[in-house]
Amino acid sequence: MDTKYVEARAYPTIGIILLGGVSDEINRLPLHTTAGIAYTGLNNEIYVKTDLYISKNKKGIVNGKDIDVNSERSPFRVIDKYKHEILMRAGEDDDMNISFISENVNVLSGSSDAGAAAIGICIESIFEYNINIFTFENDLQKISESAGRSLYGGLTINHANGKESLTDHILDADAFDDYVIVGCHFSDNRQPSDVIHKNIIKHPEYPERVKNSEKKAKELEKLAQERDIKKIFELAENDTNDYHRLLNDVGVHIITGEMKNFIERVKELKNNFWNAYIVTGGTNVFVAVEKKNMNKVADEAKNFNANPVFLKVAGPPEVISRNF
Numbered sequence: 001m002d003t004k005y006v007e008a009r010a011y012p013t014i015g016i017i018l019l020g021g022v023s024d025e026i027n028r029l030p031l032h033t034t035a036g037i038a039y040t041g042l043n044n045e046i047y048v049k050t051d052l053y054i055s056k057n058k059k060g061i062v063n064g065k066d067i068d069v070n071s072e073r074s075p076f077r078v079i080d081k082y083k084h085e086i087l088m089r090a091g092e093d094d095d096m097n098i099s100f101i102s103e104n105v106n107v108l109s110g111s112s113d114a115g116a117a118a119i120g121i122c123i124e125s126i127f128e129y130n131i132n133i134f135t136f137e138n139d140l141q142k143i144s145e146s147a148g149r150s151l152y153g154g155l156t157i158n159h160a161n162g163k164e165s166l167t168d169h170i171l172d173a174d175a176f177d178d179y180v181i182v183g184c185h186f187s188d189n190r191q192p193s194d195v196i197h198k199n200i201i202k203h204p205e206y207p208e209r210v211k212n213s214e215k216k217a218k219e220l221e222k223l224a225q226e227r228d229i230k231k232i233f234e235l236a237e238n239d240t241n242d243y244h245r246l247l248n249d250v251g252v253h254i255i256t257g258e259m260k261n262f263i264e265r266v267k268e269l270k271n272n273f274w275n276a277y278i279v280t281g282g283t284n285v286f287v288a289v290e291k292k293n294m295n296k297v298a299d300e301a302k303n304f305n306a307n308p309v310f311l312k313v314a315g316p317p318e319v320i321s322r323n324f
Contacts, residue, residue, distance in 0.1 A: 005053035010118035010317035012110035013149040020200035030160035036149035040314040050118035116143035117150035153316035176313040187283040233276035
């Protein structure tokens with residue numbers, strides 16, 4: 001008998017209003033409103049591919065390695081919730097299991113969001129999209145707290161307060177077609193997201209950041225309506241600076257010396273052409289530019305021992321194939 005499966009592709013993410021602080025280690029609901037984009041390479045060559053399939057034994061594989069099926073952020077926290085109905089829809093008995101294989105392809109940052117979204121779209125397709133998407137998104141946040149960015153694609157805002165969380169899609173990917181994000185990769189070393197979440201909330205200005213995130217989200221909605229892409233990325237740059245100032249103050253240092261030097265050069269380049277930079281939780285500097293200037297940024301990045309990759313804003317996840 002043929003194995004029943006769904007294979008999906010989802011896209012990683014970059015923060016626009018950066019996330020710092022979650023409700024707890026289980027539910028992982030953001031403590032404040034955030035925003036972000038999904039991204040891929042110019043030829044759609046950056047993504048997370050996931051196969052969800054029915055098996056006799058429960059197994060989860062990420063990038064060729066078995067995962068701990070009982071870990072707090074295990075995808076099985078979501079898969080097991082829907083297991084009975086998935087098996088019922090497949091005509092299988094409850095003694096069977098749901099397993100998955102997930103692979104990151106050329107991803108710079110934000111792979112957890114894409115992995116969660118890929119699991120999500122697989123389950124949604126089995127349910128023929130007849131599922132409460134708001135509750136379902138909260139389930140996926142147990143895997144990755146900003147999963148909604150990848151689940152909807154384009155530009156999204158996640159309205160959250162630590163108790164409730166809901167993502168709105170506010171701008172399609174094609175609105176960004178005249179722009180390229182040059183992803184400048186400096187190192188594979190990065191701070192775990194939980195180090196950020198647990199420490200940034202200690203900053204005395206954190207309550208003010210929570211308030212400001214709401215104001216920034218409202219401004220972002222206005223800019224999306226006006227399709228003012230430059231100001232969207234400028235808002236992101238402003239938020240990057242505020243975010244890392246707070247993190248530095250509480251002893252979490254993400255921006256390395258080489259990254260800092262490159263950012264100073266990017267600021268100098270503003271005299272020659274428009275750009276805006278973003279640094280999230282990893283050792284990448286993302287520089288948004290008009291397409292005509294992307295090679296100029298890439299050449300500068302190489303002078304600072306960074307590996308530049310050309311990126312574009314991506315849409316929502318998609319089912320590649322299925323036998324269900």
